Amino acid sequence: MELFLYTALFSPLVGSLFAALFATSKKTKIAGIVPSALLGISLISSFILLISVLTTKETVHVELMTWMATGNLYIPFGFVVDQVSVTMMMVVTLVSTVVHVYAIGYMDHDKGFNRFFSWLSAFVFSMMVLVMSDNFAGLFIGWEGVGLCSWGLIGFWYHKESATWAANEAFIMNRIADLGMLIGIFLVYWNTGTLQYEQAFAVMPSLEIDVLTWIGIFLFIGAMGKSAQFPLHTWLADAMEGPTPVSALIHAATMVTAGVYLVVRASPLYDLIPSVGLFIASLGAFVALFAASMALVNRDMKRIIAYSTLSQLGYMFVAAGLGAYWVALFHLMAHAFFKALLFLGAGNVMHAMHDELDPFKMGGLRKVMKGTFVMMTIASVALAGIFPLAGFFSKDLILEVAFVENHYIIYCVLLFTAGLTAFYSFRLVALIFHGEERYKLFGIHPHEAYKFMLIAMSPLLLLAIIAGSFKLSYFEMITNLLPAIEYHIHHPVTYWIMTIGTQLFVGLSILYAYKKYTSRDIKVPDGTSKMENSFGYKLLINQYYIPRFYEEYIVKAYRELSDIFWTKIDQKVVDATVDGIANVFYQTGERTRVMQSGNLSTMLKWMVAGTVALLSLAVVFGLAARYSGEMKTFLSGLGV
Amino acid sequence: MEIGLNHYLVLSTILFAIGLVGVMRRKNLLMLFFATEILLNSVNISFAAISHYYGDLTGQMFAFFVIAIAASEVAVGLGLLIVWHKKHNNIDLDSMSTMRG
Numbered sequence: 001m002e003l004f005l006y007t008a009l010f011s012p013l014v015g016s017l018f019a020a021l022f023a024t025s026k027k028t029k030i031a032g033i034v035p036s037a038l039l040g041i042s043l044i045s046s047f048i049l050l051i052s053v054l055t056t057k058e059t060v061h062v063e064l065m066t067w068m069a070t071g072n073l074y075i076p077f078g079f080v081v082d083q084v085s086v087t088m089m090m091v092v093t094l095v096s097t098v099v100h101v102y103a104i105g106y107m108d109h110d111k112g113f114n115r116f117f118s119w120l121s122a123f124v125f126s127m128m129v130l131v132m133s134d135n136f137a138g139l140f141i142g143w144e145g146v147g148l149c150s151w152g153l154i155g156f157w158y159h160k161e162s163a164t165w166a167a168n169e170a171f172i173m174n175r176i177a178d179l180g181m182l183i184g185i186f187l188v189y190w191n192t193g194t195l196q197y198e199q200a201f202a203v204m205p206s207l208e209i210d211v212l213t214w215i216g217i218f219l220f221i222g223a224m225g226k227s228a229q230f231p232l233h234t235w236l237a238d239a240m241e242g243p244t245p246v247s248a249l250i251h252a253a254t255m256v257t258a259g260v261y262l263v264v265r266a267s268p269l270y271d272l273i274p275s276v277g278l279f280i281a282s283l284g285a286f287v288a289l290f291a292a293s294m295a296l297v298n299r300d301m302k303r304i305i306a307y308s309t310l311s312q313l314g315y316m317f318v319a320a321g322l323g324a325y326w327v328a329l330f331h332l333m334a335h336a337f338f339k340a341l342l343f344l345g346a347g348n349v350m351h352a353m354h355d356e357l358d359p360f361k362m363g364g365l366r367k368v369m370k371g372t373f374v375m376m377t378i379a380s381v382a383l384a385g386i387f388p389l390a391g392f393f394s395k396d397l398i399l400e401v402a403f404v405e406n407h408y409i410i411y412c413v414l415l416f417t418a419g420l421t422a423f424y425s426f427r428l429v430a431l432i433f434h435g436e437e438r439y440k441l442f443g444i445h446p447h448e449a450y451k452f453m454l455i456a457m458s459p460l461l462l463l464a465i466i467a468g469s470f471k472l473s474y475f476e477m478i479t480n481l482l483p484a485i486e487y488h489i490h491h492p493v494t495y496w497i498m499t500i501g502t503q504l505f506v507g508l509s510i511l512y513a514y515k516k517y518t519s520r521d522i523k524v525p526d527g528t529s530k531m532e533n534s535f536g537y538k539l540l541i542n543q544y545y546i547p548r549f550y551e552e553y554i555v556k557a558y559r560e561l562s563d564i565f566w567t568k569i570d571q572k573v574v575d576a577t578v579d580g581i582a583n584v585f586y587q588t589g590e591r592t593r594v595m596q597s598g599n600l601s602t603m604l605k606w607m608v609a610g611t612v613a614l615l616s617l618a619v620v621f622g623l624a625a626r627y628s629g630e631m632k633t634f635l636s637g638l639g640v
Numbered sequence: 641m642e643i644g645l646n647h648y649l650v651l652s653t654i655l656f657a658i659g660l661v662g663v664m665r666r667k668n669l670l671m672l673f674f675a676t677e678i679l680l681n682s683v684n685i686s687f688a689a690i691s692h693y694y695g696d697l698t699g700q701m702f703a704f705f706v707i708a709i710a711a712s713e714v715a716v717g718l719g720l721l722i723v724w725h726k727k728h729n730n731i732d733l734d735s736m737s738t739m740r741g
Binding site: 597598599600601604605608 | 667
């Protein structure tokens, strides 16, 4: 099994390095095919590990080598394949294999083709390190690695000002959160004396509750950054500047779910501090609603899906915060499939529309893009949570969790958000694929994507449909490791009312969206309609003015402060000190260079002066050494 | 009055001082060599005197070495001096300032 573990872990790295060899040369297909094939191998290895974990219920634990060993600190490069990490490995390798194959078609005309695959495979490797590590230090390496690769991929088209800006924004926001995470890790080490998950969690029940609370809070701050939870959420929507496969892989399926993974991984810790868990759940519910509301009015196809991702991450945090870790992980898995599918579909549409992102400028695309239309519709149905697709099983389960745990406010918020989710998803589908063919006004001739891209997407389609049926077997597997709590509403009448009620509510939202956005009088908004000038619309389209708030009150203030530090402290204190020291030497040199007159006679005089000086010193020290005893008695006689 | 170690050392010191003044004051390169020789030989006198005083031959051996090295040094130095004189037609120290910093 160790062999499969190492294969699964390192083949993406090999793929990345292989593609990197061609980084500066011209586009070659092989730089895309080899990493994809290697990822396929990684996927197969992960699958074998999954089967092994499923059948034997045993985890694989290896230690590659010692990384740090000083004093009491011992951190190995250790990897573990247990029920939780194997789930993540399957999700990561599956989605990334699909995305890699898809990207061969998507990036076909891009000059940076080779570089793209190098970054993308490097990302997968970092993500694998993140999920497979058996200690916090390894997790942190992966954590930073995915952050770095995300930076490189968001800013992939670095000649675009907006792309580099978004890349930096994402990176800096994540740095802020990473500081919290790092403090959390330090606290873990400080209090438990180890960073290995097993040992650290074993010690935790004996620690004071205050300490545990702080650890929980700081680790969650790290999770908030990666999973773009409020108030560190703005980077996710801006990250859509990157190529669409990147959005599908990193900003929908894998990296942004790392925060959820962290909370699930640290479940023994969060079980001890239910108050922090409740905070996580409340924040999750808030973000679910908050992000969904912004998706309602947005006019950028990718941003709508990004907000939807944010909203679904909120759902996952609700489940994780309420202690239903396996539900969170299950929704993470299902969400990865249908959301990646949705993004890849959006990528097809973008290609067809020559990078046009405004769905109001599309319409009626179903006639030319049948495959994409079917896939995106099914993905949206799954996202909305209609029976019997994946979303129904995972998302409704979270609603049930909230209900069973008696958090009715959270339940109502999530229920309402489910309606919003259905509405904005189908608003998007209706605007893109139905109604008038508005794109003709802009002289665009759309075309369907390559066939192999659609075939590459089909595993995701299949999983988006059937993932829900894994629920029972998944529950059986994962609860070997995580707390086995079944969330059943005891009264069957309540259960059926709730389920059917939710389905009806979601269904009505979908119908409303269809009715509203397939009509013939949809025009490209020009900012004159009554709705567009209403306060609510303005608030939502400007993302609650949060980016502007950050810009005005944080970025500008920080810039001012930096300016002061630059002109006052750096230039006047630091630079002045350094320049002063340099000046002393310079001046000394300038003054003493007259000695080097070149006149032998003068030099000889200096030489004599030097000899005399050294001789006198020798005499003085000699006398001092000789009479030190007498000097001491003399000085003590004086009373010194 | 018997001549003892102190007399030799005083002589050596006087010679050394004379040599030192010569090194500092002389502008003629040839004179400078003479001054150097005086310096070296003043040291030789003290070597020989102290060696005799202690009955240890090491000092006298050292004096021989100094003489040998001084001879070779003077040979090289005089060679350079002659070349310099041929080229510039003087051996004034003040005219040699090509090593000006």
